[in-house]
Structure formats: C-alpha cells, structure tokens
Amino acid sequence: MKLNPNNLPRNDNINPYAFCVEVNGEIFIQKGKMIAYYGQLRFESLGAGPLDMIVQNAFNAPLYARDFIVVTGRGQLILGDRGNDVNSFDLEAGNLTVKADHVLGFEKGLICQQSIVPNYLTLLGTGKFLASSNGPIHFMEPPARVDEQALLGWADLPCPSLRYDHAHIQNALQAVGSIMGLRRTGEEEQIDMTGSGTILVQSSEEALKGRSDLANILSQVTGLHHNDLVQLQAHVAQRLRPN
Amino acid sequence: MTPFSLPNPRLLRVDLRGNSMMARAGSMVAYDGQVKFDKAILGGEGVFGALKRKATGEGVPLMTCSGTGAVYFAQDAAHVMILPLQNEKLWVESSSLLALDSGLKTNTTFTGLRGVSTGQGLFTTTVEGTGNVAMLSHGTPLELEVGPSYPLFVDPDAFLGYSGQLQQEFIFDINWKTFVGEGSGESFQLKFSGQGTVYIQPNERK
Numbered sequence: 001m002k003l004n005p006n007n008l009p010r011n012d013n014i015n016p017y018a019f020c021v022e023v024n025g026e027i028f029i030q031k032g033k034m035i036a037y038y039g040q041l042r043f044e045s046l047g048a049g050p051l052d053m054i055v056q057n058a059f060n061a062p063l064y065a066r067d068f069i070v071v072t073g074r075g076q077l078i079l080g081d082r083g084n085d086v087n088s089f090d091l092e093a094g095n096l097t098v099k100a101d102h103v104l105g106f107e108k109g110l111i112c113q114q115s116i117v118p119n120y121l122t123l124l125g126t127g128k129f130l131a132s133s134n135g136p137i138h139f140m141e142p143p144a145r146v147d148e149q150a151l152l153g154w155a156d157l158p159c160p161s162l163r164y165d166h167a168h169i170q171n172a173l174q175a176v177g178s179i180m181g182l183r184r185t186g187e188e189e190q191i192d193m194t195g196s197g198t199i200l201v202q203s204s205e206e207a208l209k210g211r212s213d214l215a216n217i218l219s220q221v222t223g224l225h226h227n228d229l230v231q232l233q234a235h236v237a238q239r240l241r242p243n
Numbered sequence: 244m245t246p247f248s249l250p251n252p253r254l255l256r257v258d259l260r261g262n263s264m265m266a267r268a269g270s271m272v273a274y275d276g277q278v279k280f281d282k283a284i285l286g287g288e289g290v291f292g293a294l295k296r297k298a299t300g301e302g303v304p305l306m307t308c309s310g311t312g313a314v315y316f317a318q319d320a321a322h323v324m325i326l327p328l329q330n331e332k333l334w335v336e337s338s339s340l341l342a343l344d345s346g347l348k349t350n351t352t353f354t355g356l357r358g359v360s361t362g363q364g365l366f367t368t369t370v371e372g373t374g375n376v377a378m379l380s381h382g383t384p385l386e387l388e389v390g391p392s393y394p395l396f397v398d399p400d401a402f403l404g405y406s407g408q409l410q411q412e413f414i415f416d417i418n419w420k421t422f423v424g425e426g427s428g429e430s431f432q433l434k435f436s437g438q439g440t441v442y443i444q445p446n447e448r449k
Contacts, residue, residue: 004388080445083382
C-alpha cells in the first residue's frame with residue numbers, strides 16, 4: 001500500500017519494524033533512527049540552546065545525552081531500528097526501566113533517568129514511549145529468571161539481582177571456561193526478578209540485530225566502573241602501540 | 244511481462260517460459276526445469292556503458308537467466324519487493340536491485356552528493372521500460388507517496404529508490420551542534436518534491 005500524510009497511521013506501527021509518530025511539539029528520539037518524515041521538523045542535539053528548559057525537565061541521564069536528540073515542529077516522523085521490532089508503550093503515572101540502546105523515543109511528558117542498574121534507563125510519568133526489540137516482546141510476572149541478553153526491561157517494582165548457577169559450572173569444561181572469562185551464557189548467569197510487577201523479555205538472545213561489534217562493545221562501556229575503565233584504556237593503548 | 248511472485252516475503256520466484264531475465268549474480272537459491280545462467284553486467288550498453296560502469300562503481304555483477312522453469316532468488320534473507328513498471332522509470336540503488344525483466348533498460352546516472360557520507364557512490368542506477376523489477380529491503384519496505392503539497396524527507400541510509408516526477412535535493416540541517424560528534428541521518432537528509440513514490444527500508448545501512 002502506498003502511504004501518504006493522510007493515510008499514515010497516527011502514533012502507531014506501519015509494520016512491525018516501522019512506526020509513525022505524529023509530532024506536534026517536542027519529542028526525544030535516539031540518534032540515527034529517523035528513516036523518513038513529512039512536514040516541518042527540526043532535529044537538535046540535547047545541548048542546543050533554546051531547548052535547555054525542556055531538556056532539563058525531561059532528560060535526566062547525562063551519560064546518554066549524546067545518544068538522543070530532540071525533534072521539534074509539526075509533521076509525521078517515521079522511525080525504524082535496523083529491522084528490529086518497534087513497540088510502543090503508554091505509561092500512566094508509571095515507571096518502566098528499559099535497556100538504554102533499546103529506547104527509541106519518548107514524549108517530553110515522561111522523565112528519563114539513568115537506572116541504578118548499568119546500561120538501563122528508567123522512564124517515569126505519563127506518556128508514550130517506543131522501544132525496539134529483536135523479535136516480539138513477551139510479558140512475564142515475577143518471580144522469574146531471565147537471560148541478561150534477552151531481558152528488555154521491567155515495569156513497576158521487580159527487584160533485579162544476579163543469580164549464578166553453580167550446578168551448571170560443575171561441568172569441568174564450563175568451569176575452565178568461566179575461570180578464563182570465556183563463557184558467560186544465560187544458563188550459567190541469570191537475572192533473578194523478584195517482587196511484583198511486569199518483566200519484558202524479547203524473543204532473542206542477541207540484544208539487537210544488525211549492530212556492529214563496536215556498537216556492541218560501546219553499549220557495555222557505560223556500565224563499567226572506574227577501575228574497569230582504566231584497565232580497558234590500558235588494554236586499548238597496548239593494542240594501539242606500533243609493533 | 245515475466246511473472247514475478249513471492250512464495251514468502253524473503254524469496255522471489257520467477258517463471259520463465261523460454262524467455263530471459265536478469266538477476267544479481269549469486270542470488271539464485273533453487274530452480275527447476277531447463278534454465279541457463281550467463282554472466283552479465285548492469286548499467287548501460289556498449290563501450291560507453293562499460294566505461295561509465297568502471298568510473299562510477301554502480302556496476303553490479305548480474306546474470307542472465309534464460310530457459311523454461313521456475314527460478315528462486317534470495318539474498319541475506321532480506322525482504323523482496325516487486326515493482327511492475329508500465330513504461331516508467333525507476334531510480335534505484337544498485338545494491339538494492341535483485342532482479343529485473345530483460346525487456347527493461349538499465350543505465351547509470353549522476354545523483355549528486357549523497358555518496359559522500361554514506362559510501363553508496365555518487366551515481367545511481369535507472370531502470371526504464373515495461374516489466375517487473377525486484378528490489379531488496381532489510382525489513383518490510385515502505386512505499387511513501389510524495390505530492391505537490393507534501394514533500395518527503397528521507398534518511399539516505401534507509402533510501403532504496405524512487406519513481407515518478409520527483410526532484411531530489413540534499414538538505415543539511417544547518418545546526419552544527421547536531422553535526423558535531425557522529426554523523427547521523429538527522430543532520431543530512433534527502434528531500435523529495437513533486438509527484439511520485441519513494442521506497443525506503445526500516446533499516447540504516449551499516
């Protein structure tokens with residue numbers, strides 16, 4: 001079907017991989033996810049002058065400020081994320097925590113804050129937001145144990161903690177692998193979700209498809225502590241040294 | 244017109260009855276009947292065409308398939324879109340072209356500066372005439388209409404091709420604060436105005 005501004009869905013999926021947002025005012029989107037738009041829209045980085053007030057009110061995650069931009073104006077904005085599924089959620093005075101690079105966009109009525117769990121963003125308040133997933137999302141109730149790669153996020157108040165499966169590593173080969181830091185599969189280490197709320201699980205063990213190795217590594221770096229970063233820096237410096 | 248069909252969204256089937264068609268080399272996954280495959284090259288005929296292909300990098304290795312039988316084509320499990328052309332012209336990125344009717348004429352044209360940032364080359368392929376064309380799209384492709392009162396802006400990385408009476412412009416969002424850091428589709432866009440259809444994929448090329 002041919003689409004034009006009159007028959008495009010309003011704030012809905014065009015197909016599982018593309019979503020049309022009716023922009024009237026300001027919304028936040030992840031950089032590089034616009035695939036097309038009709039109308040008068042402007043794209044500004046979060047540091048741009050006149051937007052400071054809105055940004056201060058809605059965007060509270062300085063670590064991720066470079067990854068998001070503000071769209072202003074009126075028009076229809078089509079978003080896509082490398083052929084990953086695009087899902088929309090409506091929050092009503094609620095909270096939802098989602099893996100940071102899966103957050104595609106959100107309305108300024110929501111407040112975006114860094115989660116205390118590394119690599120996750122928490123959205124608070126009332127409004128619509130978009131998240132991408134590799135395969136459709138499955139909703140679960142705690143208690144449940146989820147593979148780190150497949151976990152997309154959680155709503156309300158489950159308590160995430162790491163669970164280490166000792167029985168699994170009694171297998172000698174696995175043990176050797178884990179000592180050398182080679183093997184970290186969902187069978188060995190899981191995220192234990194307890195409490196009450198909803199868990200969002202995507203239908204794939206690969207976080208997002210189509211991502212480059214570098215993007216995969218960089219998405220992990222934000223979760224590292226200072227000492228780890230120093231080690232990483234030393235490692236990279238060593239690799240860069242001419243032989 | 245050679246019949247093109249999709250047994251599933253990511254597989255193209257072409258029924259040959261003694262005629263021939265062209266497809267991207269190496270994209271054949273199966274066939275039945277008596278079909279012959281020959282090497283061919285896209286983008287203009289003759290000595291001048293060959294020179295232009297060499298200079299522009301838009302030449303994609305193609306093959307001619309001729310005979311009688313059903314041939315199946317697929318590439319990297321990408322979605323396939325069939326476009327029937329009726330004495331029309333289609334502008335398409337050669338990297339997105341999967342197969343075309345042999346009755347169609349292909350050529351290489353200059354499109355401007357798009358390739359500077361996306362590495363797709365400064366040139367694009369045109370397909371002209373009457374017949375079926377199959378395009379590759381990573382994710383379900385979108386057909387977006389452009390009318391005189393509603394121009395369309397597209398991320399060059401998501402762009403597949405267009406048809407109709409369209410003018411193509413390059414828009415730089417003159418906001419250097421957006422540009423600094425990494426280049427993203429938002430700071431550099433393609434604008435289409437006029438009357439026609441633009442084809443995009445919900446995916447940015449890497």
